[in-house]
Amino acid sequence: MFSLSNSVFTILRYIFFANSPHPTLYIPIRFIESRILDIAKQLSGLYTTPHMAFFSKRLGIDLGTANTLVFVPDKGIVLNEPSVVAVSEGGSRILAVGIEAKRMVGKTPDSIVAYKPMKDGVIADYKVTEAMLRYFINKALGRWNIWKPDVMISVPAGVTSTERRAVIEAALKAGAKNAYVVKEPILAAIGAGIPIHEPVGHMVIDVGGGTADVAVISLGGIVSSTSVKCAGNRIDYAITDYIKKTFNLAIGEKMAEDIKISIGSAIPLEEELVMTIKGRDFLTGLPRSAEIKTNEIVKAISKELREIIKAIKDVLQETPPELASDIIDKGIIMTGGSSLLRNFPELVFRRTGVKATLAKDALYCVANGTGVALEHLDTYKKSIIAKR
Ligand SMILES: Nc1ncnc2c1ncn2[C@@H]1O[C@H](COP(=O)(O)OP(=O)(O)OP(=O)(O)O)[C@@H](O)[C@H]1O
Numbered sequence: 323m324f325s326l327s328n329s330v331f332t333i334l335r336y337i338f339f340a341n342s343p344h345p346t347l348y349i350p351i352r353f354i355e356s357r358i359l360d361i362a363k364q365l366s367g368l369y370t371t372p373h374m375a376f377f378s379k380r381l382g383i384d385l386g387t388a389n390t391l392v393f394v395p396d397k398g399i400v401l402n403e404p405s406v407v408a409v410s411e412g413g414s415r416i417l418a419v420g421i422e423a424k425r426m427v428g429k430t431p432d433s434i435v436a437y438k439p440m441k442d443g444v445i446a447d448y449k450v451t452e453a454m455l456r457y458f459i460n461k462a463l464g465r466w467n468i469w470k471p472d473v474m475i476s477v478p479a480g481v482t483s484t485e486r487r488a489v490i491e492a493a494l495k496a497g498a499k500n501a502y503v504v505k506e507p508i509l510a511a512i513g514a515g516i517p518i519h520e521p522v523g524h525m526v527i528d529v530g531g532g533t534a535d536v537a538v539i540s541l542g543g544i545v546s547s548t549s550v551k552c553a554g555n556r557i558d559y560a561i562t563d564y565i566k567k568t569f570n571l572a573i574g575e576k577m578a579e580d581i582k583i584s585i586g587s588a589i590p591l592e593e594e595l596v597m598t599i600k601g602r603d604f605l606t607g608l609p610r611s612a613e614i615k616t617n618e619i620v621k622a623i624s625k626e627l628r629e630i631i632k633a634i635k636d637v638l639q640e641t642p643p644e645l646a647s648d649i650i651d652k653g654i655i656m657t658g659g660s661s662l663l664r665n666f667p668e669l670v671f672r673r674t675g676v677k678a679t680l681a682k683d684a685l686y687c688v689a690n691g692t693g694v695a696l697e698h699l700d701t702y703k704k705s706i707i708a709k710r
């Protein structure tokens with residue numbers, strides 16, 4: 323595209339100045355040329371990728387169970403909001419999406435329902451997901467945008483073809499021109515800065531809200547993987563359950579998550595953290611508070627963490643010996659929000675014997691990965707599992 327513009331400029335310059343290349347005119351003309359080229363670059367946003375149309379915009383979307391992130395090349399992550407939609411009763415009207423809708427969870431009157439349309443990493447409510455995607459796409463592109471975007475969306479490694487098709491259809495209905503689907507561990511690895519195309523084995527674990535994806539990647543593809551429906555949300559339920567049984571106290575979803583983030587840990591602490599919890603007493607029905615310590619949470623969530631560790635061990639056991647030896651050398655990379663649980667990498671190391679490290683910007687790896695993959699579609703085309 324730009325070599326074409328350059329040729330046009332060269333011809334024009336030749337026509338106008340061939341016989342009188344006056345230096346005082348030549349410099350301003352070069353300046354105007356470069357400004358026009360800049361504007362053309364900004365308009366196209368896409369000048370290096372021959373696959374896509376000249377004027378199309380590109381968006382990378384990490385469509386998560388807990389959070390949806392949108393990446394725009396050259397800008398980075400422009401949107402990071404909870405995957406929640408508030409709908410009027412009967413589902414006829416969308417009232418709020420994202421942050422605004424999450425504030426309503428557990429506090430809605432009967433006439434409003436706060437939906438989480440993604441469950442375990444896949445679409446549970448198609449229509450609401452489509453509306454949510456439309457809102458996020460429009461918000462990311464800005465009010466004045468008129469071009470339909472090409473969209474790259476992450477899906478869990480264990481996604482079925484029907485689930486995958488549902489994501490593509492929802493994106494197209496929500497206003498995308500083309501939709502590309504890539505497995506989450508691949509994007510997480512790209513976003514974590516792992517050179518996935520090398521003939522070297524890397525293990526990536528993405529522990530999000532709905533699923534924990536474990537994968538060994540080599541030569542740009544997944545060699546072995548598993549996906550368990552046990553991650554942040556299940557950890558929150560375990561905390562709610564423990565508090566119910568031990569303190570006779572009913573707490574909300576948000577309180578359970580706050581406890582996990584504020585004082586939770588994957589292994590017991592010598593100096594425990596303490597938190598005051600507030601909820602409703604099961605017996606009296608009245609509001610009450612109590613104190614809870616870290617090591618109680620460690621116990622409460624141990625079953626869930628064991629399930630995630632088992633998934634890691636299963637994948638390690640089915641990894642070819644050559645790649646297993648690479649993984650021992652390189653260690654395990656942990657991404658996703660739930661990897662931020664205190665001492666989680668240490669627990670992985672203790673249970674598997676392989677060093678585990680938290681990736682930089684663990685919450686943003688998948689979204690950043692969509693950005694890198696979009697910018698280098700040719701390089702990563704092998705990793706795209708579906709396109710339309
Ligand atoms: N500091 C923290 N400690 C523990 N858990 C955390 C922390 N920060 C975020 N989380 C948890 O991370 C989860 C969200 O992570 P993430 O945004 O990666 O999930 P997601 O991509 O929406 O879900 P999925 O990939 O399963 O579809 C939530 O369950 C949240 O409670």
Ligand SMILES: [Mg+2]
Binds near residue numbers: 384385386530531
């Ligand atoms: Mg995720």
